[in-house]
Amino acid sequence: MKTKAWLFLILANLFWAGNMVFGKSVTADFPPVWASFLRWVIAASVLLPMAQLIEKPSWIQVWRKNWSLLLFMSLTGIVIYTLLTYTALQHTSSTNGSLINSLTPALVSTLSFLFLKEKIGLRQGAGLALSLIGVLIVLTKGQLLAVFGTRYNAGDAILLAAVFLWAVYSIVSKRAQHLPPITFVAFTAFLGVFLMIPLLFMQPLHPERVTPFGITGILYLGLFPSIGSFLFWNRGIKELGAGKASITMNLMPIFTAGLSVLFGQPLLISQGIGGAIVIAGMLLSANLMSRKQAASKAEDERQHRGDIALKLALQNEKKHS
Template sequence: MKNYWIIILLVLANLFWGGHYVFGKFVVAEMDPLQITFSRWVIAVVFLFPIAQLIERPKWREVWKHWKVLLAMAATGVIGYNFFLYTALQYTTSLDAALINSLNPMLIVLFSVVFLKERLGLVNIGGVFISLVGVLLILTKGHLEQLLSIHYNKGELIMLLVIFIWTLYSVLSRKMKGVPPISATAISVLLGLFILLPFILFEGISLPHSKNAIIGILYIGFFPSVWSFVFWNTAISKMNASKAGIYLNLITVFTAIISIFLGNPISTIQMVGGLFVFFGVYLSNKKGKVLVEKKQVKVLG
């Protein structure tokens, strides 16, 4: 796959995830985290298997041989990340949650170097930090001193767990090299639904009733749940997880852009922050002198 196609896939994945934060606020008010998580994947699984069959025509028995890793992906990316994200948003603001989420790319870089033995150049590391600065400018509207005044509550602590879970998922996705990514996503989602089903049967499910919440759950079930995961897993199977992880900072930029279209204002310093993010993403993917060499560390089998 051409490098520019990988970049397009990563950008689109994060564009849809950016919308997830906006539309997710409509749904959280009417459904609890478990119900949202289950509902979105029920919608997604209807599309994932036909898409996988149409595009990849996989040998399903061969894919199922990797069930242990797929089960781990279901527990982390399908269930854990989403359930705890929705739970965190019940206790904290979107701003504080996004602030903590901005640590995710650096955590993926760290895990990728240690566990996947990936290499990083000085320019790439510089891109990570420039992108982070851009995210912080957007979130704080240029008032970086706000970072010192955050009082961490239950929601922020849960968000730390959220980014750790997504880092594990990204590392696991990289371990699935050679397995059709859409098919792997479809099976991991199916496994996730089987895990969630007993809890849903016990608790029951309430459907959203307002127009905004209905639109929100349909959006979440189709765009972030299907195409973001398909695009992310396809891209990460073709490039280093550490470099792909930097693109997660685009979530903040796209969330801000979507908010503009919904009538929310954005300041000049926030636009500057967006440029920082894009420049940082560009630098993180440039080839340069290797600063962090491969380490002979064996993990995750």
């Protein structure tokens, strides 16, 4: 079960890496409000019938019992977070954006410790630090001290606020575990679309500026980061907890670098080394059993099965005697 949860989290971050790549290009065609609105219109159009077909929820009952939670999650994770991210991408570089996003695991772990009393074990803390080092190696091209010489701007401050909101979303999402996963994301997406309608008049759309690549980007944003990432992320948090799940967000810069290679950019040695360090940190934080522990557990299971078999054999012998 935990292996599947880690896989879900990896896929969620892969799709989010695409969100960073396509998001910056999409905002050249669409204002941030329209990019956010159209993204979640597409997502809600798919999620609502999917939830009805698979989970068959009682929508009115779900709303009556959870309206405050759903409204809060929609405001933080759908409306404000998305708007801040696309606004920030208009003013900051992808490198700065990735650097600031790398603060998310530490922030989520801290908030989880403060409000959810989730303990940060030695292995998890070491893995978190190791992953962060790997991220910095990728972002600074192996020159770690360059992080102190980076020039920051208003976009960086906006993205920092977005990262904080995402950390809050991840923490509070634990309270939504009782809700069917597709229904939960569908409801928050629908509320987000409704809440963004008044904001559309603040940033008018210019259809003549829209390109086929921009439309393709919007479709990607509406399907993969909005549906796939949110479903996988919420499932991963449910299984592993917010603090441990957030460590996988250090994979985003690695995936972003990989996607950049597909668009013709070369892969640097520092990116390969940093990516390996990030993965090592993730495996350490995953708290996987050592070989000795695994062997001991397997031996206990074999002994347990042997005891059951012996007991059954004695019972059969007694019946036939």
